[in-house]
Amino acid sequence: MRAILRNVSLRSLRVWRRDLDVYLTNWKTEFLPPLSEPVLYVFAFGLGLGSLIHTIHYEGRELTYLRFMAPGIVAVAIMFWSYFETTYSSFVRMYYQRTFDAILATPLLVEDVILGELLWGATKAVIASTIMLGMLALLGLVTWPSALWVIPLSAVAGVLFSALGLVVTSVTKNISSFNLPMFLMIMPMFMFSGTFFPVSILPKWALVIAWCLPLTHVSYLVRAAVLGWPRGPLAVSAVYVAVLAVVLSALALRLMKRRLIQ
Amino acid sequence: MNPAAIIARELTKRYGELEAVRSVSFxxxxxEVVGFLGxxxxxxxxxxxxxxCFLPPTSGTASIHGLDVRERPRDVKWLLGVCPQEDNLDPDFDVLKxxxxxxxxxxxxxRIVRRRALELLEFVALSxxxxxxxxxxxxGMKRRLILARALLNEPRVLILDEPTTGLDPQARHAIWTRIRSLRAHGTTVLLTTHYMEEATQLCDRVVVMDDGKILLEGAPLDLVEREVGRTVVEAWNYGEEFVHFMRALPxxxxxxxxxxxxxPKEGDHIERLFEERFPHQERLIRRATLEDVFLKLTGRALRD
Structure with missing residues (x-):
């Protein structure tokens, strides 16, 4: 562990700042997806599917399908935005643009680059979830002030999924190889982690698997915050997410370091 | 020689079975401006x-102004300006950014970066x-910008990996002018190149590498004189008789x-000799260059 943490420093913020500057340069195209995504989901699933389902039982209460689903898409956005950033986008910076090589010619070290990317992936999750929260609030689907918990939550979960992305990137040889973990890991999480239906309706064996997936816990926590229903073992989920974030970050540092120093 | 800016001792890099650099010392x-050829x-x-400090050596040591590349990478990189072989400018930003x-x-x-950046853009004619x-x-402009970027931290040692590969002659000379001007200001330069003319024009000393080892080093013109002499004769469309004649010459x-x-060992009389014996033989008599040294040392077989 000490070997992994060696050379970790605040200088990584200079890498983070570079990514932020690029984001701000392209802000018009960057802002649009998180703004439009919730609207699309609300129309397609909430109004479309919701007109068939009407109400849903969740944590001992009854609520409209739309209210149930809305926090789920915020949780999904946290995963997608951070995971995509540290897979496809980091790979482009590393492999095609050789941005990391340029950075490594300065006093910054490999650890600074990896940590900077990790923090930036998490930042994208925070930005996206905050924008989406605002949109959902306009649609009257958010309870304040408990929904503000989503912001720190998206930071921690953002680190988790960014680290997961970097772990994948560290073993990826070419950009099309990202499709495999996408279909084997990210899409199943998207579908079976309580985004569109409560995991409690799953058969026992699937339920066990579902609760191993980090996104299930993130969905669970986001939903509690957005609905303002703080019930159930929230602390357990919070600890699970935090511990996974730390473990995956350490793994990402180790594996990406191996990948970058050849 | 002045105190050393770069010292490498038995530097070795191994990738599994492959030894990319074998116990190189220099x-x-x-x-000084030193060119690595190979x-x-x-x-x-x-x-x-x-x-x-991009790659940890498998064994051996290297230091820049006394700082070990493995022990003090951050400090070493403060002293260096690096122009990589490939373009790694940030495509999302403009030139100044x-x-x-x-x-x-x-x-x-x-504030300081901004001031230096504007001065350097002036220096590389990109204002x-x-x-x-x-x-x-x-x-060519990208190369010049990369050079300006490498100078931002006012490096004591400039490292240029194939600074002019793929450039047209104008762009190449533009880079050379800048490198000479930096040399005049006392910057140490280590460059790698495939262009022998570049090495001859810029370098105080060249180091010829092949197969992970240093074959030879010295001042460009000394090396030419020592290794191939002053004159080279190239001939084509020749017959048996001409080859026989040539074999007899020292x-x-x-x-x-x-x-x-x-x-030839003695190039002075060769022109006259040809005029007398083979006046119609198609030939070119020219000064020997570093390229002749290079081909002599590393052979003419294709490398990929």
């Missing part, structure tokens, strides 16, 4: 990457491109494809 004096795969870039962001990696205050996106720059004879190369 020094570069402060203010065919593709000779180990030049690997050596450079170890000096820049590329420099500003790069200066921030060093932790330099924004009128300040707010142009880098994708819109020509290859010097080294080499036949490559349809061309005959002769490196």
């Amino acid at each position: 020094e570069v004096g402060s203010g 065919p593709n795969g000779a180990g030049k870039t690997t050596t450079v990457r170890m000096l820049c 590329n420099l500003l962001v790069y200066g921030r990696y060093f932790g330099l205050p924004g 009128d491109k300040t707010h142009v996106p880098v994708q819109a720059l020509s290859g 010097g080294r004879l080499e036949e490559v494809g349809d061309r005959l190369y002769f490196y």
